[in-house]
Amino acid sequence: MTETRAPARTGAEPRRGRRPRLPYLLLIPAVAVLLLGMGYPVYWQVITSLQQYGLAQQFGQPPEFVGLTNYSAILTDGYFWTVALRSVVFCLVNAFVTVAIGVGVALLMRAVPTVVRIILQVGLLVAWAMPLVAAVTVWKWLFDWRTGVVNWLLTQLGASGFDGHNWLAQPLSFFLVATVIIVWMSVPFVALSVYAALTQVPDEVLEAATIDGAGPTKIFRWIIVPMIRPVLSIVLLLQIIWDLRVFAQIRLLQDSGAPVRETNLLGNYIYELGIGRQDFASAAAVSILVLALTIAVSWPYVRSLLAEDRS
Numbered sequence: 001m002t003e004t005r006a007p008a009r010t011g012a013e014p015r016r017g018r019r020p021r022l023p024y025l026l027l028i029p030a031v032a033v034l035l036l037g038m039g040y041p042v043y044w045q046v047i048t049s050l051q052q053y054g055l056a057q058q059f060g061q062p063p064e065f066v067g068l069t070n071y072s073a074i075l076t077d078g079y080f081w082t083v084a085l086r087s088v089v090f091c092l093v094n095a096f097v098t099v100a101i102g103v104g105v106a107l108l109m110r111a112v113p114t115v116v117r118i119i120l121q122v123g124l125l126v127a128w129a130m131p132l133v134a135a136v137t138v139w140k141w142l143f144d145w146r147t148g149v150v151n152w153l154l155t156q157l158g159a160s161g162f163d164g165h166n167w168l169a170q171p172l173s174f175f176l177v178a179t180v181i182i183v184w185m186s187v188p189f190v191a192l193s194v195y196a197a198l199t200q201v202p203d204e205v206l207e208a209a210t211i212d213g214a215g216p217t218k219i220f221r222w223i224i225v226p227m228i229r230p231v232l233s234i235v236l237l238l239q240i241i242w243d244l245r246v247f248a249q250i251r252l253l254q255d256s257g258a259p260v261r262e263t264n265l266l267g268n269y270i271y272e273l274g275i276g277r278q279d280f281a282s283a284a285a286v287s288i289l290v291l292a293l294t295i296a297v298s299w300p301y302v303r304s305l306l307a308e309d310r311s
Helices: 022-051 069-075 078-111 114-129 131-142 149-156 171-198 203-211 215-246 246-253 266-276 280-311
Strands: none
Touching: 022 280, 069 280, 078 114, 078 171, 078 215, 078 266, 078 280, 114 171, 114 203, 131 149, 131 246, 171 215, 171 246, 171 280, 203 266, 215 280, 266 280
């Protein structure tokens, strides 16, 4: 019986278990900047949320440590849960609507001729680059109850009840206007990102599916979506994070006479606690809870991204 021996390991073969150190060294500056730019603010928020920190502390009185009292007061306040639920629903609706419209615009840019596509891209960039305050001001003019174009147009089309209709007076129509503004400002990022992913879909695959008899719906569902799923997941995750932290658009609309208590989102609630009531400790506690809520809402998508990366 002959004995078989494993081939001897040559010196040219790479050693297993050793990873290159250069990528980790290159990451050190970026990680340091993140820790410096985000670590201290989060640390300050956590410390402040465990203290009694109000207007007196702003003038030099030392803060008093109260432990989890601020968290207990916030979590037992029914209004906080109302605002939190309102914010989550508003966030998810806006995120999914934005991604759906952005995908539609991206598919349109892929289908139209070059000249039309360039015009669309320039228009998207202009809308995306417009300053937030200027954009909200324009939309406020459009929805103004006295001289707004929207009320005038609906009245001219025969719709009743829109002559002098105040869109910002009722919470439901208020959030409809807010959704229009936020989606309008967010669609360019999604559309341009998805269009960049669509350019990587091979035309040969689409032509083969067409020859096999697949219609546009099946091609989009079974070929295009699986190929661009990583980009869709990332833009959806970013939209959820951004829409959960919406503040300025809601605040600017509230300044036009909207009911503040019925239209507050979490960002506006924090502003009301900190700036309005000078209760900086409670505002810090809500900020930490919003951070935890953001992680909880976005974690399923982060987990799916990590699973795709491992596979």
